[in-house]
Amino acid sequence: MSERSSDFDVIVLGAGVVGINTAYWNLRNGKSVCVIDRQPEAGLETSFANGGQVSVCHAEPWANPSAPLKVLKWLMRSDAPLLFRPRFDIHQWLWLAKFMVDCLPKRADRHTTEIVKLATESRSLIQRIRAEEGFHYDERTKGILHFYRDPREFEAAIPVAELMRRYGCNREVIDADRVVEIEPAFADKRDEIAGATYTAEDESGDALKFTQNLARVCENMGGVFHYSHQVTALAADRGMRKVNSVEVCGPGGYRTLRARDMIVSLGSWSAPFLRPYGVRLNIYPAKGYSATIPTNGSNLAPVTSLTDDEYKLVYSNLGDRLRVAGTAELSGYSRSLNRTRCQAIIDNVKKLFPRAGNFDAATFWTGLRPATPSNIPYVGRTRYRNLWLNTGHGTLGWTMGAGSGFRIADMIAAKEGPVIA
């Protein structure tokens, strides 16, 4: 079945946190918008159970000058926070090669600056959406506290915090007493803490609730949603300069949809989807884990969003749940759960906050971060003049999604944007 030509101004492929923000800002610009996703609702893939942090303070990408040595050390450990499982996959190796190049100090500095800028804009836009649309998503505005047990790691964090302040992120260096003042759940662990950095302006919240609430707002604004529809193909014109339509397959069979502009926000699947059309994106899935622990009314769970530097875990208190997330495995597209990794998260939380909640009722999840080597997303135009990208947000899609959605909508409204792939 085929619908009429230019059914919409804009079609957004993908209804994760990035696609929904993209749809929202286009609707606000007065565009007619259609969103397509293979899942029955918005946010059911990588945006489902992430760490919850809106963290400008984590703008420094994984690819930084200290990474190569750390990654080499971690290669020997199966419980390493960043795990590389080599595969016969050229895309994995190309990603890794670019990652190494991006560890060069000048490149890492440039990428940090860009990410701080986008993440800061994005944090303000999340606040604006919250205020103007009036919905809640278990948000907390108590800042993010990044704590260190190892005095050497804490010492090393001080110049990084200084650098971040120069870039405009107010990452303050604090001692253990101040840590307990900010987060009383640390009272029994004060002696284990070497120090911390604290970014009071950062936030946390449930990215899934935000995405689904915003999707409802979009529907109320006239957005059309085709859920449970797989995007199967694009049809370009003969000169390969314009995409004429997108083919989708849903419960009623195949259909063709047309729009003046199309935006790809398919997360980790953006790269394989676009490859046959000559659009090459260096996005590779970085599998992460999360555990969600019911707090059962416990007032001994932390309420400030935390980052445990040693175990590379982040904590967000989502009302009646404590979300703890971390680890990154570069091992392809499998989302399988490794029970040892799940247990390792629970053991770490139990050691730190033994009465935080009901650990026996914890639920586990994995998601595939759409990682670029630099952690900078693709936001701009492809070689096809009406095919746009808003994808590749890696570790910070919840943080940067509102900002990049706003930017791409602006580019489409202005009918101009950089050709980036």
Ligand SMILES: Cc1cc2nc3c(=O)[nH]c(=O)nc-3n(C[C@H](O)[C@H](O)[C@H](O)COP(=O)(O)OP(=O)(O)OC[C@H]3O[C@@H](n4cnc5c(N)ncnc54)[C@H](O)[C@@H]3O)c2cc1C
């Ligand atoms: C463990 C973990 C912890 C994290 N913690 C944080 C955090 O604390 N803060 C933060 O900012 N970020 C965090 N992230 C990163 C963040 O979750 C991601 O960057 C973000 O969810 C990516 O959103 P997206 O919309 O690009 O991708 P997705 O949410 O994956 O959305 C892509 C959508 O495209 C759809 N799709 C794909 N292919 C097709 C197709 N062919 N047809 C139809 N539909 C298709 C999928 O169904 C999906 O809904 C974390 C990630 C993980 C895994």
